[in-house]
Structure formats: C-alpha cells, structure tokens
Amino acid sequence: MLEVRDVVKVFKTGDNTIKPVNGISFTVEQGTFAAILGKSGSGKSTLLSLLGALDKATSGDVVVDGVNISALPDAKLTAYRRDDIGFVFQAYNLIPNLSAKDNVMLPMEFAGLSRAERSSRAAELLVQVGLEEDMHDRKANKLSGGMAQRVSIARALANNPKLILADEPTGNLDDETGELIIDLLRSLSHEKNTTILVVTHDHALAAKTDRKFRLARGRLTEEPVRAAHLH
Amino acid sequence: MSVIARSVGNALRNKVRTSAVVVILAVAIGLALSMLVANQAVAAKVTSLKASVGNNLTVNPAGARGGIGGGEPLTGGDVAKASAVPHVTSVTGSLTARLSNAAAATDAAAAGTTGAAGGPGGRMGASGTTSLTSAVDPGTLGNRQNSSSGTTTGGTGNAARPSFTIPVSATGISGSLTAAGEAINVTSGSDLNDFSDASTQALVGTTLAEKNSLQVGSTFTVQDRTMTVAGIFDAGTAFDNNAIYVSLAAAQTLLDQAGEISTMTVTVDSIENVDATKTAVAAALGTTRVDVTSGGQNLESAVSSLGTVQNISLIGFIAALITAGLIVLLIMIMVVRERRREIGVLKAIGASNRTIGVQFVLEAMVLVVMGSVVGAVVAAVSSNSIVSALVAGNTTTSTTTGGRFRGTGTGAPQAIGEAAAGGVPGGGNFGGGAFAGANQLIGTISTSVGWQTLVLGVVGILVIAAVGALVPALLTAKVRPIEVLRGE
Numbered sequence: 082m083l084e085v086r087d088v089v090k091v092f093k094t095g096d097n098t099i100k101p102v103n104g105i106s107f108t109v110e111q112g113t114f115a116a117i118l119g120k121s122g123s124g125k126s127t128l129l130s131l132l133g134a135l136d137k138a139t140s141g142d143v144v145v146d147g148v149n150i151s152a153l154p155d156a157k158l159t160a161y162r163r164d165d166i167g168f169v170f171q172a173y174n175l176i177p178n179l180s181a182k183d184n185v186m187l188p189m190e191f192a193g194l195s196r197a198e199r200s201s202r203a204a205e206l207l208v209q210v211g212l213e214e215d216m217h218d219r220k221a222n223k224l225s226g227g228m229a230q231r232v233s234i235a236r237a238l239a240n241n242p243k244l245i246l247a248d249e250p251t252g253n254l255d256d257e258t259g260e261l262i263i264d265l266l267r268s269l270s271h272e273k274n275t276t277i278l279v280v281t282h283d284h285a286l287a288a289k290t291d292r293k294f295r296l297a298r299g300r301l302t303e304e305p306v307r308a309a310h311l312h
Numbered sequence: 313m314s315v316i317a318r319s320v321g322n323a324l325r326n327k328v329r330t331s332a333v334v335v336i337l338a339v340a341i342g343l344a345l346s347m348l349v350a351n352q353a354v355a356a357k358v359t360s361l362k363a364s365v366g367n368n369l370t371v372n373p374a375g376a377r378g379g380i381g382g383g384e385p386l387t388g389g390d391v392a393k394a395s396a397v398p399h400v401t402s403v404t405g406s407l408t409a410r411l412s413n414a415a416a417a418t419d420a421a422a423a424g425t426t427g428a429a430g431g432p433g434g435r436m437g438a439s440g441t442t443s444l445t446s447a448v449d450p451g452t453l454g455n456r457q458n459s460s461s462g463t464t465t466g467g468t469g470n471a472a473r474p475s476f477t478i479p480v481s482a483t484g485i486s487g488s489l490t491a492a493g494e495a496i497n498v499t500s501g502s503d504l505n506d507f508s509d510a511s512t513q514a515l516v517g518t519t520l521a522e523k524n525s526l527q528v529g530s531t532f533t534v535q536d537r538t539m540t541v542a543g544i545f546d547a548g549t550a551f552d553n554n555a556i557y558v559s560l561a562a563a564q565t566l567l568d569q570a571g572e573i574s575t576m577t578v579t580v581d582s583i584e585n586v587d588a589t590k591t592a593v594a595a596a597l598g599t600t601r602v603d604v605t606s607g608g609q610n611l612e613s614a615v616s617s618l619g620t621v622q623n624i625s626l627i628g629f630i631a632a633l634i635t636a637g638l639i640v641l642l643i644m645i646m647v648v649r650e651r652r653r654e655i656g657v658l659k660a661i662g663a664s665n666r667t668i669g670v671q672f673v674l675e676a677m678v679l680v681v682m683g684s685v686v687g688a689v690v691a692a693v694s695s696n697s698i699v700s701a702l703v704a705g706n707t708t709t710s711t712t713t714g715g716r717f718r719g720t721g722t723g724a725p726q727a728i729g730e731a732a733a734g735g736v737p738g739g740g741n742f743g744g745g746a747f748a749g750a751n752q753l754i755g756t757i758s759t760s761v762g763w764q765t766l767v768l769g770v771v772g773i774l775v776i777a778a779v780g781a782l783v784p785a786l787l788t789a790k791v792r793p794i795e796v797l798r799g800e
Contacts, residue, residue, distance in 0.1 A: 126797050135660060135794040156664075162793070163662020174657045174796060178325050179318070191662040196314075236661065248797065 083109045083132070083244055083276055088141030088151075090127050101127040102138070103299030109292065111146075111243070112274040114267050116287040118304075119296035125280040126248060128296065132278065133166050133246045134158045146243055163191050167237025167275075169266075171249035173229040175221035181207060181232045182217040188239040206235040210265060227258035234265060238273070245270075247279045251286055263289050315667065319674035323682075330679070333643050337636055337683025341776075342690025344632035345769050349695040351625040352765045358618050362583040369590050371576040372603045383601075385572040390597050394578050397592045399585040404487055405573035407563045410479035411442035411534060411556075440482070440567050443533040447519035447554045448478040480520060481555035482534065484563025489577065490547075496557065501528035501543030509561035513542040517553030534558065535566045578604075583615060633772045636683070640780025644676050648784045648791075655788050656795030669785035676781030684773050 090102040101124030109115050119125045130136040132143055134150050142151045150161055167188075168174075175184045185203035194202070207217055210231040221229060230250060237245050247266065251259030263279075263286050270277040270291075279286065287293050293304045324330055371394065373383040386405065394403045450458065458476055483490070488503045490496055496503065496515060504513045514534070516526055521544045526532065530541045539558065547553050564570050580589045586606050594604045648655070658668055 130794050130797055133660065135792070135797065159659070159662060159664050162660060168660050168796070170657075170796065174653070174660075176654060176657070178321055187658070187663075188661045190315075191664070191667060240662070 082111050082146060083278070084142075084144040085132070086142045086144070088128075088131055088138045088143060090124075090131060090136070091139045100299050102131065105141075105296075105299075105301045107294060107301055107303070109276055109278065111276055112270055113292060114270040114277045114279075114290050115292040115294065116279045116281055116290040117294045117296055117301070118282060118284070118287050119280075120282060123296045124299050125282075125296055128301075129246050129248050129278075129280050132244070133168060134161050163188060164240050165243050167239070167242040167245040169230070169233050169237050169245060169247035169250045171252040173221075173226075173233045173253075175224075175229055175232055175236070177222035178220060180218045180220055181212060181224060181228075184221055184232055185235045185239055188236060192240050202239070203235070206238055207232065209238075209269075210235045211261075226254050227261065230254060230258075230262050231265070234262070234269070238269065238275075241273075241275075243276060245275055245277045247277065249281055249283075250279060251281070251283055256285070259283070259286065315671050316674060319671050320678050322671070323675045323678035330682075333639070333679055334682045334686060336639055337679060338686035338690055340632050340636035340639060341680075341683050341687030341773065342694065343687075344629050344636060344772060345687060345691035346695040346698045347625045347629035347632055348765055348769055348772070349691060350699040351622055351629060352768075353699055354618050354622045354625065358615055358622065359582075361615055361618070363581060366606075367580040367583045367586055368606070369578040369580060369586065369593060370605045371578060371593060371597065372605070373574070374601055374603050376574070376603075385569070385574060386576055386597075386602070387571050387573060390602075391573065391576060393596045394576060394593050397578075397589060397596050399581045399589045400578055400593070401581050402579045403576055404485070404489060404579075405560060405576045406486070406490075407484035407560055407567070407569060407572060408574045409439045409482050409484075409563065409567050409569075411440045411444070411482050412479045413445055413477050414441040414443055414533070416477050439569075440535050442480055442482070442535075442556075444480050444516075444520060444524050444556070446478045446480050447517070447523040448550060450476060450478055454478055478554070482563060483555065483557050484560035485557050486560040490557075496545050497547065498543040498545045501541065504542055504557065504559060507559040507561060509559070509565045511559040511562045512537060512539050513559065514539040515543045515545050515557040516541050517555045518544055518546045519550055519553040520555065537562070537566055629772070633776055636680075636773075637776040637779045640676050640680060640776060641783055643679070644672065644780060644784035645787065647675070648672065648787045652791050652795050655791040656793050656797075659791070659793035660796045665789040668788045672785045672788055673777075673781040676784070677777050680773060680777040680780065 085105055085107050088102055088105045089100065092099045092101065103124075105128065117125060117128065127136070131138045134143075134153070138151050142149050144150070145161075145165055148161070148165075150158065153161060175181075176187070179187070182200070182203045185206055186199040189199040189202060204214070204217060208214070212228060212231050212235070216224070216228060221232065224232060230253075234245075234250075237247075245266075250266065251262055254262060266277050266279065267289060269275060279290065281287060288306075291306065293306050294301050295304050371386065371390070373381075373385055375381045375383040388405070391403050391405050394400060448454075454476075485504070486507050488496055498515065499518065501515075504511070504515060506513050514532075516524075516532075521527070521541070524532065526541050526544070528541050528543060531538050532541070533539065534556075539556075545553075545557070547555070558566075560573075564572060578589070578593055580586050590604050590606050594602060597604075655668055659665075
C-alpha cells in the first residue's frame with residue numbers, strides 16, 4: 082500500500098519560491114493501476130521523484146508498506162529504490178551499449194543475485210513483457226521504441242518491487258504501441274499485485290486505469306473512473 | 313554482466329575518442345617510462361663509474377717516486393695494513409727498478425768512472441743489470457742530467473764523461489695492472505700468469521722489443537736470470553715502452569729487495585670515499601712514512617654531469633606521469649559529465665555510489681592499461697635515443713669543463729714526466745688519461761630495463777590511474793538520481 086500524507090516540495094529560485102507539490106495526500110491499495118494526470122509544469126515529475134525516493138520532500142510523509150521513506154537516510158534510500166521501486170521512463174533510459182538482457186540484469190546485480198539467477202530471471206521477464214528471445218541479446222540502442230519500453234518495464238520488474246512509477250511511458254511511442262504498453266502495465270499490476278502509478282497527460286491512457294488523479298497547481302484531486310474500464 | 317566487463321565496454325564505447333585518448337596517454341606514459349629507463353641506466357652508470365674510475369690511491373714511500381728520492385721502502389706489511397682500512401677493496405704492490413745494460417755497466421766499472429753515489433749519476437741509479445739495450449738514446453736531456461748530477465759527486469768537474477745509456481725500467485707486478493692501476497695493453501703474446509719468485513716470464517715494451525729484436529718466446533737476462541718474453545705491450549709512449557714487467561716476487565728476489573715495494577695501488581669502493589680513505593690509509597701507514605695521492609677528482613665532474621642527466625630524467629619522468637594523470641583526469645571528468653543522466657539511471661535503479669565509483673575507476677584503469685601497453689612499446693622504441701640525446705647533450709658541457717680540469721690534471725704528470733725523462737718511471741696515478749676515457753665510459757650507457765625500473769613504472773602508472781580515476785569517481789557520487797528526470 083502506498084500512502085502519501087501532506088507532502089510539500091519547495092524550490093527556491095532567486096527570490097521566488099515555487100511549490101510544485103503543495104500538500105498532497107492520497108492512498109493507493111496494493112496492486113492498483115493508477116494514473117496521475119496533469120499538464121506540463123503541473124508538478125507531475127516532482128511528485129514522481131518524491132514517491133520514487135529520487136528527491137526528498139520538504140515536508141510530509143511517503144509511506145510504502147508501512148515504511149516512511151521520507152525519514153530514511155540516503156544509504157537506505159538506495160536500497161529502497163533497488164528493492165521496492167521500479168522506474169519506467171519516457172525516454173526508456175536503458176544503458177545503450179548493454180544488451181536488452183544485460184539491462185534487465187543490472188538491478189539484480191545491484192541486489193547481489195548470482196549471475197545464473199540474474200540471467201534466467203531476466204530472460205523470463207523479457208518473455209513476459211513480450212520480447213522474443215532473439216531480441217534479448219540485441220544492444221539497447223538498436224531496439225525500437227516499443228521494444229525498448231518493454232525492456233525498461235522488464236527492468237523495473239527485476240527485483241519484484243512493490244511500486245512501479247512510470248513517467249509518461251507512452252510519451253515517445255505511437256498510439257498503437259502506447260496502447261500495448263498500457264495494457265502490459267495494467268495486466269502486470271494485477272498479475273503481480275504490484276502498484277503501478279503512471280504519470281501522464283495522455284487521457285486515453287488514463288482512461289484505462291483503476292484510479293485517476295489530477296494534479297493542478299501542486300494539488301491533487303481524484304477523478305471518477307468510467308465504470309466500463311473497471312474490472 | 314559484471315562490473316569489470318561493463319567498465320571495459322564503457323571504455324571502448326566511443327572508439328574514436330578512446331583511440332585518441334590511448335594514443336595521447338601512450339605518448340605520455342611512453343615518455344615517462346623512457347625517462348625512468350634513462351634515470352635507471354644513468355644511475356647504474358654513475359654507480360659503476362664511481363666504483364671503477366678515479367677511485368685509485370697511490371701510496372709511495374714519503375719522499376720517493378719510483379726510482380728517485382729517498383726514504384724507506386714499503387713492505388708487504390704495509391699492504392696488509394692498507395687492506396684493513398675501510399672502503400678499500402684491493403691493494404696491489406709493485407716494485408720498480410732501473411736496469412742498466414750489463415755490457416755497458418761492465419765497461420764503465422772497468423774504466424772506474426762509475427759515480428755510484430747520490431742518485432742518477434753514472435749508471436743513472438740503476439739497481440740491476442740486463443742484457444737488453446735501452447730503446448731510448450740519452451740525447452741532450454739525458455746527457456745534461458747525467459752531467460749535472462755528476463758534478464755533485466765531486467768528480468772531475470766538466471771533464472768529458474764516458475758514454476752511458478738510459479736504463480730500462482723494470483716493474484715487478486702481481487697482476488695484470490701497471491703500478492698506476494691501469495690495465496697493461498698487451499699487443500702480442502699474453503699477460504703474465506706465473507707470479508712466483510722463480511718466474512721467468514716478462515712483458516716487454518714495443519720499442520724495447522724492437523730495439524733488441526725480441527719476439528714472444530725470445531729470451532734475455534735480468535741480473536743472472538734468463539727471462540722469456542711472454543708478451544709485448546704498448547703503453548703508448550716511447551718512455552713507457554722502454555720498460556719490462558716481471559712478477560713482483562721475481563723482481564724482489566732478483567734485485568735482492570725481498571719484501572720491498574716501491575708503490576702500492578689502493579682501490580677504493582667508490583669515488584665518494586676516496587678522500588676519506590686517502591686520509592685513513594695515510595694514517596694507517598704513518599703520515600711521515602708515506603705519500604698518498606689520488607688522481608681521480610676530475611672525474612667527479614663527469615659523474616656530476618651524469619647526475620644532472622639523472623635529475624633531468626627524474627623530473628621528466630614525474631612531469632610525464634603528471635601529464636598522463638591530468639589526461640586521465642580530464643577525460644574522465646568529461647565522461648562523467650557526459651553520462652550524468654546514465655549515472656542518474658543507475659542510481660534510480662538501485663546502484664550504490666560505491667558501485668558506480670568502482671565502475672568509473674575501472675574504466676579509467678582500462679584506458680591507463682591500454683595507454684601503458686602502447687606506451688611501453690613507445691618507450692622500448694624511443695628510450696635508447698632519448699638516453700643518448702640526454703647524455704650527449706650533457707657531456708658536451710662536461711668535456712668542456714673536463715678539458716679545463718684535464719689541463720691542470722696533466723700538469724703534475726708533465727712535471728714528473730720531465731724528471732722522468734732522465735729515466736724515472738712515475739709511480740703516481742695521475743688521472744689525465746683516465747679522464748679522457750670518461751666520455752667513452754659515458755658513451756656505453758645502455759638502456760636495459762631492470763626489475764626496479766618495472767616496479768617503479770608500474771607504481772607510477774597506478775598512481776596515475778588512481779589520481780585520474782578517483783576524482784571523477786567522487787564526482788559521480790555527487791550526481792543525484794533525479795538527474796534521470798531532467799529534460800523530461
């Protein structure tokens with residue numbers, strides 16, 4: 082379960098004080114596929130960085146499965162990112178000179194898994210996200226956008242995280258591929274009971290989620306989801 | 313994929329840049345290694361120069377040089393005393409005597425004109441006879457000295473003196489070195505190898521051999537012993553070639569000077585200890601009994617010029633290493649800046665600062681190793697020419713100063729040489745000739761790589777790698793994982 086309580090993030094640029102995240106609270110049950118909608122500059126990325134422990138909130142708590150990550154020291158945050166969080170980025174952010182499989186193996190290497198375990202689990206995950214075996218050894222910079230995003234999802238799943246944060250995962254993809262990726266994320270959240278939080282401005286994507294939040298001027302409001310998309 | 317494989321992969325990621333970096337690094341490392349090799353070669357040469365040239369002391373009885381002067385002779389006991397002085401590596405004694413032609417001596421004795429007393433009169437102070445005829449004619453100098461010293465004997469004033477001959481110098485030796493500690497240049501036959509008192513071997517100077525039609529295997533007499541020519545030597549001067557070498561023990565027996573030595577050559581372990589040892593030897597033998605001289609000071613200028621080369625090469629080595637370190641440092645800083653986002657990704661997916669730091673250090677090491685391999689080849693090709701360039705450049709100045717020293721250095725042998733022209737072999741070891749050989753000695757510096765050189769080189773390269781890699785590795789720790797969201 083993800084619990085966010087009155088989180089505030091303040092940036093100071095010169096004399097100006099900006100609050101891209103200004104007192105946000107929400108709770109998401111484990112295994113939920115949720116979307117946070119917002120225009121660019123609405124504070125989506127800032128909120129994501131706070132949830133993913135990439136940055137620290139100025140005040141407030143982010144509690145993941147009972148652990149308040151706002152209070153963790155830096156060393157523990159690294160472990161938290163490694164074991165409990167998976168990231169999917171708009172630009173995929175794969176390591177370009179490594180193969181698809183090596184990219185998926187990276188988080189497991191950091192977690193200390195043996196080479197054999199890493200290799201077999203990476204192959205398994207790549208198959209799960211729909212990447213055929215002959216693509217596993219292809220260099221990341223030689224993959225198409227859709228394939229690269231699948232690899233990036235497999236990498237996010239590598240250490241069985243409780244929470245996957247996806248930042249505009251369909252932003253660089255054509256509509257058709259984007260839809261396939263959304264379906265993949267949605268099914269994974271249910272199959273693996275992983276909470277997936279997608280930050281997007283894509284309404285078509287948001288329409289397929291279990292819950293939908295809107296971020297505007299640093300504040301979050303939940304919007305009703307059409308019943309047709311609920312399972 | 314392990315962190316090592318990833319680092320190697322990253323180092324080779326941008327092939328054009330990696331090649332350029334490796335080439336630049338190779339030049340710097342190659343230069344560093346060449347300088348190190350030069351440094352080691354010169355250091356080795358300096359040590360061997362110090363231990364082999366200009367480190368001789370000559371001990372003469374106080375007031376005597378070879379056959380002139382007075383005082384008490386040295387003995388075998390003095391050799392033992394000198395050997396016991398610290399820093400002395402060897403002591404050799406020699407006995408020099410002058411032999412007059414047996415037939416001429418008999419004639420002179422028969423005529424009753426022999427001025428036997430008071431030095432070079434009559435037989436010119438000869439202490440023995442030989443069947444050999446001197447290769448040097450008395451000429452104006454010989455006659456003048458003979459007559460001037462003759463007047464002091466209270467003879468018949470300016471009355472015409474009987475004809476006389478210049479004596480042949482005979483030196484008893486116990487090895488293959490002259491009284492001055494230099495090797496005897498045997499041009500035919502072989503060195504002496506029988507040093508017993510019954511030895512009949514002799515080395516004969518070229519002009520003397522020619523004058524007496526001697527060849528290797530020919531015989532002649534010294535006193536009552538028939539000697540065999542074992543070899544013919546060339547000392548380079550007409551005076552020095554009018555001489556023979558026999559075994560020391562035989563000379564002592566033949567001349568009835570048992571246990572006596574006219575000159576000792578003391579070899580000191582290093583040129584640096586020559587002065588102290590000189591004092592110590594004089595003290596051990598009695599400062600009033602002996603004169604101790606050293607001839608090698610002017611070689612210190614050669615050694616110090618090599619020392620300059622050694623310092624230049626050391627500075628060059630360090631400068632080249634620092635350059636190599638800076639190259640690695642700048643390249644790695646560039647790489648870290650370029651890959652900020654990737655570092656952010658690695659941190660976002662759970663890499664610790666240490667993991668990333670190690671990866672970048674290894675990446676720098678890969679560059680350094682590649683640079684070192686190519687650099688070693690560069691060094692192997694260039695070190696000899698760099699060494700000869702450095703040494704040649706510096707010995708130009710050393711020979712200039714050397715020439716000056718040489719002038720003063722040869723002053724003493726010249727003075728002795730004039731006295732000796734009358735038939736006195738110089739017992740002193742004067743370094744003029746030895747210094748002329750210094751350039752040749754310096755010229756033989758060869759750049760062989762010893763294990764110390766390798767160890768030093770490896771240590772230097774590791775320092776480069778450490779300096780070059782640590783700073784960028786520390787920079788990666790400052791990259792925040794949120795970098796990954798930049799620009800999205």
